[in-house]
Amino acid sequence: MTAYAVFAPARVNLVGEHTDxxxxxxxxVAVDLGMTVTGRSDERTIRLRSLAFDDTVELGCDGTPRGTxxxxxxxxxxxxxxxxxxxxxxxxFDGTIGSxxxxxxxxxxxxxxxxxxxxxLCRAADFDLPPxxxxxxxxxxxxxxxxxxxxxxxxxxAILGRRGHALLLDCGTEEHRLxxxxxxxxIVVFDxxxxxxxxxxxxxxxxxxxxxxxxxxxGRRPSSLRVDEAEAAARAAGLDAVATRRLRHVxxxxxxxRRCVAALEALEGPxxxxxxxxxxxxxxxxxxxxxxxxxxxxxxxxxxxxxxAVAARMTGGGFGGSIVTLVEAGRAPAVVAAVTADYVARxxxxxxxxxxxxxxxxxxxxxxxxxxxxxxxxxGP
Ligand code: GLA
Numbered sequence: 001m002t003a004y005a006v007f008a009p010a011r012v013n014l015v016g017e018h019t020d021x022x023x024x025x026x027x028x029v030a031v032d033l034g035m036t037v038t039g040r041s042d043e044r045t046i047r048l049r050s051l052a053f054d055d056t057v058e059l060g061c062d063g064t065p066r067g068t069x070x071x072x073x074x075x076x077x078x079x080x081x082x083x084x085x086x087x088x089x090x091x092x093f094d095g096t097i098g099s100x101x102x103x104x105x106x107x108x109x110x111x112x113x114x115x116x117x118x119x120x121l122c123r124a125a126d127f128d129l130p131p132x133x134x135x136x137x138x139x140x141x142x143x144x145x146x147x148x149x150x151x152x153x154x155x156x157x158a159i160l161g162r163r164g165h166a167l168l169l170d171c172g173t174e175e176h177r178l179x180x181x182x183x184x185x186x187i188v189v190f191d192x193x194x195x196x197x198x199x200x201x202x203x204x205x206x207x208x209x210x211x212x213x214x215x216x217x218x219g220r221r222p223s224s225l226r227v228d229e230a231e232a233a234a235r236a237a238g239l240d241a242v243a244t245r246r247l248r249h250v251x252x253x254x255x256x257x258r259r260c261v262a263a264l265e266a267l268e269g270p271x272x273x274x275x276x277x278x279x280x281x282x283x284x285x286x287x288x289x290x291x292x293x294x295x296x297x298x299x300x301x302x303x304x305x306x307x308x309a310v311a312a313r314m315t316g317g318g319f320g321g322s323i324v325t326l327v328e329a330g331r332a333p334a335v336v337a338a339v340t341a342d343y344v345a346r347x348x349x350x351x352x353x354x355x356x357x358x359x360x361x362x363x364x365x366x367x368x369x370x371x372x373x374x375x376x377x378x379x380g381p
Contacts (some may be wrong), residue, residue: 001041002041003038003039003040004038004039004040004041004093004095004120004364005036005037005038005364005365005366006036006037006039006068006083006116006119006120006123006362006363006364006365007034007035007036007116007363007364007365008015008034008035008111008112008113008115008116008119008158008159008361008362009030009031009032009033009034009112009157009158009161009307009359009360009361009362010030010033010034010101010108010109010112010158011028011029011030011031011107011108011111011153011154011157011158011161012028012029012031012107012112012189012315012316012322012324012356013026013027013029013153013157013249013315013316013324014027014028014029014129014252014260014324014326014334015027015253015256015257015260015278015279015282015313016028016153016253016256017253017258017282017286017292017313017314017315017316017318018210018249018253018282018286018290018292018317019171019222019223019250019253019257020151020152020153020169020171020178021149021150021151021152021207021210022210022214022221022222023170023171023173023221023223024036024077024171024172024174024221024222024250024253024254025167025168025169025170025171025223025254025257025258026053026054026153026168026171026222026257027166027168027169027257027260027261028153028154028156028157028161028165028167029157029161029165029166029167029181029187029358030157030158030161030162030167030358030359030360030361031107031187031189031354031357031358031359032117032357032358032359033100033102033107033112033354033356034099034100034101034112034158034359035097035098035099035100035101035103035109035112035113035116036097036099036116037042037095037096037097037116037117037119037120038095038096038097038098038367039082039093039094039095039096039120039124040044040093040094040124041091041093041094041124041125042091042092042093042094042124043091043092044060044061044092045059045060045061045066045094046058046059046060046061046063046076046080046092046093046121047059047092047093047094047095048073048076048095048096048097048117049095049096049097049218050070050072050092050096050097051097051098051099052094052097052098052099052103053070053072055070057069057070057072057073057076057077059076059077061080061084061090061091061092062080062081062084062090063079063080063081063082063083063084063231064076064077065077065305067333072113074111074115075110075113075114075141075142075145075146075303076117077115077134077145077206077339078114078140078141078142078144079114079117079118079121079137079138080117080121080295082137082140082141082144083118083121083125083127083143086133086134086137087127088122088125088127089125089126089127090123090125091124091380092111092122093120093124093126094335095120097113097116097117098208099112099113102191102194102322102352103190103195103320104215104314104319104320105191105194105195105206105321105322106314106315106316106318106320106322107189107322108157108158108243108313108316110142110146110150110154111138111142111147111154111155111157111158112364114137114138114141114142114155115134115135115155115159116287116307116362117341118137118138119134119135119231119343119362119363121344122134123364127322131156131159132156132174134155135152135155135156135158135159135160135161136151136152136155138154138155138158138288139152139154139155140149142144147204147316148204149173149176149204149207150203150317152174153169153171153313154169156169156176157169157361158362159361159362160176160361161358161359161360162178162357162358162360162361163232163357163358163360164170164181164358165178165179165180165181165358166178166179166181166264167179167360168257168261170223172221174380176278179261179264179265180264180265181264181358182264182269182270183263183329184269184270184328184329185310185326185327185328185329186326186327186328186329186332186355186356187269187324187325187326187356187358188301188309188323188324188325188326188327188332188335188336188353188354188355188356189245189315189323189324189325189329189353189354189356190304190322190323190325190339190340190343190351190353190354191321191322191351191352191354192294192296192297192300192320192321192322192323192349192351193296193321193349193350193352194294194296194297194321194349195320195321196317196318196319196320199251201317201318201319201320202291202292202319203317203319206246206290206291206292206341209242209243209246210247210250211247212239212243213230213234213239213243213244213246213247214245214247215237216234216236216237216239216247216249217233218233220363222247222250222251222254222370223251223254223271224349225251225272226232226251226255226295227248227251227252227255228336229251230247230248230251230361231244231248231313232355234247234248238274242316245288245289245290245322246290247283248288248289248296249285249286249290250290251312252281252285252289253282253285256278256281256282259274259278260275260278260279262274263275264276272310272311272328275310275311275326276305276310276311278311279311279312279313279326280301280305280312280313280370282313283297283298283301283312283313283323284316285307285335286313286314287314290318292314292317292319292320293314294318294319294320296320296347296349297314297318297320297321297322297323297341299346299347300312300339300343300351301313301314301323303338303339303342303343303346304323304325304335304339306338306342307334307335307338307339307342308328308331308334308335308338308341309325309326309327309335309339310326310328310329311325312324312326314326332355333351333355336353336355339351339353340352340353365377
């Protein structure tokens with residue numbers, strides 16, 4: 001039987017945080033951490049063994065669990081069931097999944113999981129879905145598997161990412177274009193070591209609070225407004241202070257995405273000062289207005305700027321996880337050394353600095369490939 005091997009990358013989001021589920025702008029990059037599913041088609045059963053957790057998920061071809069599912073198995077079952085509902089032929093799969101994405105670190109391990117599994121199951125049944133349909137299916141799988149009302153950003157970048165580029169995506173219209181990453185900058189991620197589990201965090205609460213804010217906009221999209229216009233609408237409607245802060249973050253964050261793209265694409269080369277300002281403002285807004293940062297993330301951002309990063313902010317859903325930094329090429333090892341040493345001294349926690357390379361979105365890899373071979377980790381002291 002044919003062997004299949006697919007890889008789906010993790011992501012960092014340069015800016016545009018908590019904007020996707022209100023139809024806003026995001027600017028993620030697919031990076032060389034990810035999940036690899038290898039295996040063969042099988043007659044009746046979907047059987048997937050996790051190398052990370054050393055356990056196995058068994059499902060019927062329609063996604064019906066055979067036995068109790070481990071946590072990650074709920075995502076696999078969700079993907080299999082939704083693919084079955086979309087008309088995938090009932091072809092089984094026998095394989096393994098390997099991961100180099102730190103779980104719960106804000107780098108979208110869940111979309112790497114749903115997209116890699118989804119693509120492998122599609123391949124095994126010779127079934128094809130257009131990119132945005134596969135992304136929506138992966139998003140829905142996360143909704144049904146763990147009840148996290150996440151947006152579209154993570155599966156889309158896991159599918160449509162391109163080496164050397166960020167993806168500017170309007171989550172309202174699904175319009176998107178690639179934004180070249182300046183070769184003079186590298187992306188370095190620092191994992192705070194504080195784990196988040198979006199299903200247990202305030203993610204759904206934040207989304208509900210923002211909905212109250214969006215309701216005062218009379219159908220206008222947050223990405224089409226200025227902050228003063230949104231604040232005026234909030235005042236006129238007597239919106240409460242919490243929802244006003246959530247709304248202010250989202251409106252301002254959309255504008256920061258446009259500023260970040262302009263700074264990256266400046267004709268005379270990237271505008272480093274503006275990138276630093278945009279990232280700093282985004283982080284402060286996520287800390288103060290959206291309230292999804294943690295003291296560890298705040299500290300890492302400060303240490304990154306002190307250590308010489310051009311730009312630094314928390315990335316992903318928050319409540320723990322990682323920061324993303326932009327660092328001048330050649331300085332990355334020194335910045336990693338400074339930040340990891342200072343962080344452990346200040347918190348007694350270790351941070352890992354990942355010097356990331358941007359990669360293409362999900363696709364076939366050599367059978368037998370391991371995601372681990374692609375990772376470039378600079379461990380802390
Ligand atoms: C998580 C979600 C995304 C997005 C980010 C915050 O990663 O899965 O949809 O909302 O948080 O920007």
